[in-house]
Amino acid sequence: MSETVLYDYWRSSASYRVRIALNLIGESYRSVPVDLLARAHRAPEHLGRNPQGLVPVLDIDGERFTQSLAIIEYLAETRPESGLLPGVAVGRQRVRALSHAIAMDIHPVCNLGVVAHVTAVAENGEAARRAWMQKFIGEGLAAFERMLDHPATGAFCHGEAPTMADICLVPQVYNARRWEVDLSACPRIVAIEARCAAIDAFARAHPDRSK
Amino acid sequence: MSETVLYDYWRSSASYRVRIALNLIGESYRSVPVDLLARAHRAPEHLGRNPQGLVPVLDIDGERFTQSLAIIEYLAETRPESGLLPGVAVGRQRVRALSHAIAMDIHPVCNLGVVAHVTAVAENGEAARRAWMQKFIGEGLAAFERMLDHPATGAFCHGEAPTMADICLVPQVYNARRWEVDLSACPRIVAIEARCAAIDAFARAHPDRSK
Known part of the structure; x- marks a missing residue:
């Protein structure tokens, strides 16, 4: 099974959202900090992960995802028991x-x-x-x-x-x-x-x- | 059956999105213009429809919805044959x-x-x-x-x-x-x-x- 990795930054609201969601669904993950103040999000290494040059990026289920709410929608769909979205x-x-x-x-x-x-x-x-x-x-x-x-x-x-x-x-x-x-x-x-x-x-x- | 009504403004991108989506799913609707330049979106009448004071607002299926992408997600879920979102x-x-x-x-x-x-x-x-x-x-x-x-x-x-x-x-x-x-x-x-x-x-x- 592939490792779940979150490329994030401690103060990024979008990263904070995905951290909460991963915790709520009980998914353990490894955090890789991307230092926005040092402009690490604009380095080729991170642009290779996300052409937008933004955090977070999530590696999960053998896939690589960007955009915090699109990530949470994916988690809600694939882990519906989490209740991240209502049933109706x-x-x-x-x-x-x-x-x-x-x-x-x-x-x-x-x-x-x-x-x-x-x-x-x-x-x-x-x-x-x-x-x-x-x-x-x-x-x-x-x-x-x-x-x-x-x-x-x-x-x-x-x-x-x-x-x-x-x-x-x-x-x-x-x-x-x-x-x-x-x-x-x-x-x-x-x-x-x-x-x-x-x-x-x-x-x-x-x-x-x-x- | 309840009438489908779109409160919109011609130049609003969010309204434009919902107009496209309604057309793609073949849902006919009545348009009620909300003139943003005349600040009609800040009038009590519109704030009663949407506490955010934004367009679009959509009345459909006997419900009232705001936020263009949340509306399109609803249309995609309730009209899955439209293909507004992929199947996987x-x-x-x-x-x-x-x-x-x-x-x-x-x-x-x-x-x-x-x-x-x-x-x-x-x-x-x-x-x-x-x-x-x-x-x-x-x-x-x-x-x-x-x-x-x-x-x-x-x-x-x-x-x-x-x-x-x-x-x-x-x-x-x-x-x-x-x-x-x-x-x-x-x-x-x-x-x-x-x-x-x-x-x-x-x-x-x-x-x-x-x-």
Whole structure:
């Protein structure tokens, strides 16, 4: 059987998501760090793994996969007992919509490369970066909080067990705290994040334990 | 049976994707325009449909859905004969990875609201906007072109019929042309886009026919 290997970076939200998912399904893996600050993701060795030059990359089941949510979808399909996605189509649609509200509408806009470019073109770079993070994470999570005002929300984003939506939410809240985004108007998010933090699969995936 | 209604905006890439998908599965629908330039997406009426204040929103099968790719996943699952996603898990993973390389890594960064903010903070707003579009669309499509250098690429992004990946690619190429991004280094993309443009389901979804 082929070894499961995750090429990741401790602070990458996309890597953090896949670490949580692998822990939730009980898949043990070897981590190979790709140091984004040292630009190791742009080295030929990593571009050979992923033409996009991004992390994470996952070797599993004898295949090589990129894109965190496409990886989690694969894990959900091939390990359906994990509950990463609900069992019915309407539920899966909601979990994907919640996941994409973070993974498409917040995270890419606050990506390292994008924000570096904002900092470069703005008059007051450092202040512009901080304002950018607070604006886009803050507005995005406020919208997510409103999406959680829904009968299918339970102890977690969808029902009573973690799904892909919680896997997306937790790294985004980590980033919100890092940039001192005010979460006082997001009580549902804060409560769900606290419940996730108490679960070993989430705790072991935390950036501080992946450095 | 409930009426299928698409709340959309002619130039929104996310709306354009869902229009193509509905056409490909042969689902007729009524279009309700939401004028983003008039900020109709921020009006209480639309926020009632979608707490994120985004288009598209789709009413179908008696349900209301948001998030373009989560909608397309739902259509793929409930109309599997459409081929919007391949029949095997590894193929689905690749189509999702290609789709997300556009829908997560290019499109959100070049979103109207994000780019308006760049224009506001930059010293030379209009030039900064143009440079921003050319940089992020150009680099993103160049990476996508490299991803297409893969044995599973056929006449379309994955195999010999359109999938969700082509549905994501075509609106992004429309935007690339709008911002005069140089596509000369992307022959695979250009060829696939031309094949899609010749298909009625894609042609009828074009922004110029949805104004």
